[in-house]
Amino acid sequence: MTLAHQATLIARKDLLIEVRGRHALGTLLPFAATVLVAFGFAFGPGRDVLERVAPGLLWMAVLFSAVMASRRAYQTESEDGALEGLLLAPIDKAAVFLGKAFAVTVELLALVIAVLLLVIVLFDLSVANPFLVLAAFVLGAIGLAAVGSLFGVVAESARTREAIFPMLVLPLVAPVLIAGVRATDLAAAGRSSEVLSWLGLLAAFDVVFLSVGVLVFGYLLED
Amino acid sequence: MRTLPRSPIGLKDAAVDLRGVTRLFGAAPALVRVDLAIERGEAVVLRGPNGAGKSTLLRIVATALSPTYGGGSVLGFDLADAREEIRRRSELLTHRTRLYEELTARENLELFADLLGIHHDLVHGALERVALVDVADERVRTFSAGMRQKVAVARAIVRDAELLLLDEPTTGLDEAARSAVDEMMLHASREGRTLVIATHHAVAPGLAARVVTLRDGFVEAGS
Amino acid sequence: MAATAERALGKATSRSGEHLLGIAALVALGVSAVLSLVVAPPDSVQGEVQRIMYVHVPAAWLAYLSFFVVFIASIAYLKTRRTRWDRVAAASAEIGVLFTSLAIVLGMLWGKPVWGTWWTWDPRLTTTAVLLLIYIAYLAIRRITDNPSRRARWAAVIGIVGFIDVPIVHLSVVWWRSLHQGPTVFRLGGPEIGGTMLLALLVALAAFTITYAYLMTLRLRVGRLEERAAREALSPLVGAER
Numbered sequence: 001m002t003l004a005h006q007a008t009l010i011a012r013k014d015l016l017i018e019v020r021g022r023h024a025l026g027t028l029l030p031f032a033a034t035v036l037v038a039f040g041f042a043f044g045p046g047r048d049v050l051e052r053v054a055p056g057l058l059w060m061a062v063l064f065s066a067v068m069a070s071r072r073a074y075q076t077e078s079e080d081g082a083l084e085g086l087l088l089a090p091i092d093k094a095a096v097f098l099g100k101a102f103a104v105t106v107e108l109l110a111l112v113i114a115v116l117l118l119v120i121v122l123f124d125l126s127v128a129n130p131f132l133v134l135a136a137f138v139l140g141a142i143g144l145a146a147v148g149s150l151f152g153v154v155a156e157s158a159r160t161r162e163a164i165f166p167m168l169v170l171p172l173v174a175p176v177l178i179a180g181v182r183a184t185d186l187a188a189a190g191r192s193s194e195v196l197s198w199l200g201l202l203a204a205f206d207v208v209f210l211s212v213g214v215l216v217f218g219y220l221l222e223d
Numbered sequence: 224m225r226t227l228p229r230s231p232i233g234l235k236d237a238a239v240d241l242r243g244v245t246r247l248f249g250a251a252p253a254l255v256r257v258d259l260a261i262e263r264g265e266a267v268v269l270r271g272p273n274g275a276g277k278s279t280l281l282r283i284v285a286t287a288l289s290p291t292y293g294g295g296s297v298l299g300f301d302l303a304d305a306r307e308e309i310r311r312r313s314e315l316l317t318h319r320t321r322l323y324e325e326l327t328a329r330e331n332l333e334l335f336a337d338l339l340g341i342h343h344d345l346v347h348g349a350l351e352r353v354a355l356v357d358v359a360d361e362r363v364r365t366f367s368a369g370m371r372q373k374v375a376v377a378r379a380i381v382r383d384a385e386l387l388l389l390d391e392p393t394t395g396l397d398e399a400a401r402s403a404v405d406e407m408m409l410h411a412s413r414e415g416r417t418l419v420i421a422t423h424h425a426v427a428p429g430l431a432a433r434v435v436t437l438r439d440g441f442v443e444a445g446s
Numbered sequence: 447m448a449a450t451a452e453r454a455l456g457k458a459t460s461r462s463g464e465h466l467l468g469i470a471a472l473v474a475l476g477v478s479a480v481l482s483l484v485v486a487p488p489d490s491v492q493g494e495v496q497r498i499m500y501v502h503v504p505a506a507w508l509a510y511l512s513f514f515v516v517f518i519a520s521i522a523y524l525k526t527r528r529t530r531w532d533r534v535a536a537a538s539a540e541i542g543v544l545f546t547s548l549a550i551v552l553g554m555l556w557g558k559p560v561w562g563t564w565w566t567w568d569p570r571l572t573t574t575a576v577l578l579l580i581y582i583a584y585l586a587i588r589r590i591t592d593n594p595s596r597r598a599r600w601a602a603v604i605g606i607v608g609f610i611d612v613p614i615v616h617l618s619v620v621w622w623r624s625l626h627q628g629p630t631v632f633r634l635g636g637p638e639i640g641g642t643m644l645l646a647l648l649v650a651l652a653a654f655t656i657t658y659a660y661l662m663t664l665r666l667r668v669g670r671l672e673e674r675a676a677r678e679a680l681s682p683l684v685g686a687e688r
Contacts (some may be wrong), residue, residue: 001340009337013323020325020362027639080371081319082288089313091338150607154587164586171579172611175618182622201621205614212610216603219524220632222306223288223596249592252680289595 003098006091010099014073016107023072024107031068032061032115034174040122054123055184058115059177062137063144065111066173067166069104070148076158083156087221097149098215101210104145105138112137128190136183136195139202145175146209153220175205236299236385236405238263238417239284243293246279255280255440256293261419263298263385266412266430269421272435277421278317280437281388284419295298297333298386314384316392320375324364328355328374331363335378350381353403369400376400376407389420464667467660474653481646489643498556500646504654505549509574510541511658513581513609520605523598529673535605537665538586541658548581549574562637569623573616580608 018024037055044050077083086096114131119125127133147169155165183198243295246254252278261267275320282288284297286306294301298382303331322331332346350356353373363371379387389408393401405427412418412430428433436443489496498568513660515538523531554564565571584604591597 001336006338009334013326013334015488016678017323018323018328076323078326079324080322082321082323085320085321085335088285088287088310088315089335089338090307110262149646150603157596159519164590166585167579167583167586171583171615172607173613175614178618178622197621199613201618208610208614209607212607216524216606219599222599247594249681250676250679291595 001091001093003095003209004222006095007098007102010086010096011102011106014076014100014103017076017156018103018107021076024069024111027072028065028068028111030108032065032111033118035061035064036115036118036122036170044055050123051125054119054125055145055181055188057123057179058119058184059114059140062108062112062140062180063170063173065103066108066141066144067169069107069111070145070152070169071165072098073100073104073149074152083153083221087223093218093221094214096221097209097213100152101142101145101149101213104149105107105141108141109138125188127188129187129192129195130197132187132199133184135199136180136187136202138208139199140176140180142206143202144173144211146206146213147172148169148208150213150217150220153217173200179205226296231382237296238259238265239295239297239419240277241284241293241295241302244280244283244295246276246283246288247291247375252440257440257442258439259295259435261417263417264412264415266408266418266426266432267420268426268432268434269419270423270434271443272402274439275437276440277331277437279391279440281315281317281419281421284386285313285388286310287315304376312384313386313388314379314382315388315390316375317390318368318372318394320371322363322371322374325362326421327360327362328366328377329359331374332378332381332435336381339382341381345381347378347385349377352380352406353377354399369396372396373400373403376404379411380407383411384412384416386417387419388433389418389421389422392420393424394421460663460667464660464663467656467663471657471660474649474656477648478646478653481642481649486646489503491560492560495556495559498552500650502549502552502556503647504650505552506570506574507651508658509542509546509549509577510612511655512545513577513605513612516542516605518610520602521600524606529594530599530674532602533599533666533669533673534662535540537662537669539581539584539588539601539605540665541661543578543585545654545658546574546581550578559573559622566574567619567623569620572623573612573620576615576619577612580604580611583607600616 019113022033039053039060040050042221043053043057077079077086087093116137120127151168179198179201183195183202186192186195186198226404237260239259241257241259244254244257244259245252257276257280259280269280269293270388271277276285280287280398282301283290286297286302286309290302294303296302297309298312300306302309323334326334329346329350332349333343335341336346347356350359353376355370355373358366361422363374366374376392387408389404392404392408408418408420408427409429416430418430420426420432462616478500482497486497486500488494492515498569516535519531519535519538522528523535550571553568553574557568557571558564587604588597591600
């Protein structure tokens with residue numbers, strides 16, 4: 001029973017619950033769409049401004065959705081005290097972290113694709129290099145999911161207040177936001193060579209946070 | 224009967240050996256200097272009023288909680304250092320059923336079995352013993368409290384752990400569910416498993432059990 | 447009998463050690479003040495305003511040093527489970543948040559006359575601002591968790607993760623800012639620091655570091671007292687030493 005196998009079981013469980021509960025479809029997507037339309041009202045209707053800020057707004061919407069998706073990933077565990085079940089199961093606790101991070105990443109990516117189409121339509125964003133844009137989002141989603149899945153435990157445990165979770169996550173994922181927006185901006189403008197260093201930064205962030213998460217997650221879970 | 228390697232420690236084969244266990248929640252003591260020794264294969268009933276510390280004691284033995292002071296061993300494994308070994312060999316059954324609402328009963332059990340490396344065949348057998356086969360493929364969300372508890376009992380059957388820890392296992396259950404729980408306990412006891420049961424109700428007749436009484440976090444003398 | 451004597455000696459030493467540090471800090475700060483405000487020459491470009499550097503830079507240094515201590519103490523706590531390391535981490539975080547805020551405020555006060563605005567997303571100041579946010583999250587989690595072992599563990603994880611994140615944040619902000627390099631960039635340090643100015647800066651750094659050590663001993667003593675008080679409140683029931 002390897003770590004990878006255990007993580008896969010947990011990821012599959014989370015995704016199955018997600019598909020059946022339709023939280024992403026029912027709540028996250030409307031939320032992201034609403035956020036973007038609201039931004040449209042706030043910054044529009046002039047095309048210039050909207051085009052300029054589109055990458056930033058897109059990433060903001062993804063960021064907020066990541067916070068919600070991570071929190072949701074742990075809400076399903078607290079319904080019947082299932083999180084304690086994972087703690088008591090003689091499995092590698094890091095598998096819980098990796099499995100959840102993977103599931104949240106998949107949810108975010110599904111969301112990103114839908115929202116990207118929306119932004120291209122609403123804000124008239126022209127994308128010169130879609131593959132690089134997607135790469136940025138994949139790497140960014142992994143990073144956001146990793147931080148969210150790590151601290152989601154804290155968010156769902158008894159006696160913690162609502163606001164602590166975004167307070168923890170947002171400063172930590174600042175590099176993802178910066179690198180993601182830059183990469184998207186440059187990729188949309190077709191300046192591919194500059195995008196690569198930003199993608200490298202995102203990849204490094206992912207590696208660091210996934211590794212550290214694997215090492216420390218157990219400590220967050222125990223009581 | 225699946226056997227796991229026996230613990231390295233000794234002749235006096237205690238199932239539970241707690242010394243001076245104290246657990247505080249914030250400043251409030253839930254357990255105070257509790258000493259408890261239980262032999263392998265014994266059945267012990269914990270009695271005491273609400274708030275006496277029975278649930279806390281069970282959860283400490285299960286390693287769901289750690290003692291604030293004191294320690295001991297369970298099945299020969301140290302409470303502080305070898306928690307995963309204890310978890311591999313014990314099962315905690317409480318009113319928090321630790322199920323996933325969006326999964327079916329069968330899926331919940333199969334996930335559990337997969338994580339623990341147990342074959343799926345045992346799942347079907349367990350479902351039969353608790354008479355849940357007809358609803359096995361319904362989502363747990365549709366289940367009543369009694370049915371959920373039966374799924375948890377099925378999980379314990381699948382697990383067939385050396386040490387069974389039960390916290391008010393029959394509260395709120397109908398006749399059929401209650402007898403399923405009793406039957407499971409008797410079966411486990413006959414197979415040489417160690418049982419620790421916290422309950423207000425009468426324990427299954429035929430289960431020769433020693434009584435330990437708790438009050439305000441203390442074990443009462445003469446238990 | 448010997449054990450109590452040893453404990454009494456330990457207490458006496460640490461108390462006088464604490465007083466010694468306090469005096470050393472005071473003296474060092476005094477010397478530093480004289481050097482920075484009187485002896486060192488004013489900057490050729492920025493004038494007297496530049497003297498803020500002698501407080502701003504040490505404050506920023508302490509902000510990061512404190513967090514490094516939080517990082518090390520957090521790892522030590524998770525490895526050993528000894529509450530002393532949790533106390534060290536908490537103390538360093540509290541002191542650190544003060545110096546981080548000081549560094550940022552001074553950075554803004556310095557920036558206004560030099561750059562013309564309060565905030566220009568200067569890479570180092572921005573990273574320090576993110577550091578402040580992480581500190582605040584660290585302290586917030588400590589405040590809202592009532593279970594002491596959980597509080598220590600969660601805080602330790604944040605201390606570790608946060609510290610590892612800071613260099614990544616800095617790198618990303620530096621790259622980000624390099625896209626908007628204006629024609630003239632005022633480096634907060636001025637074009638060059640040499641001679642007396644460098645000496646004054648180094649003395650200031652040393653003085654602040656000694657002050658940090660002193661504040662730490664104070665805060666740690668308070669921490670030990672807090673713990674003893676909590677334990678004594680429970681001793682009729684518990685009586686056990688950990």
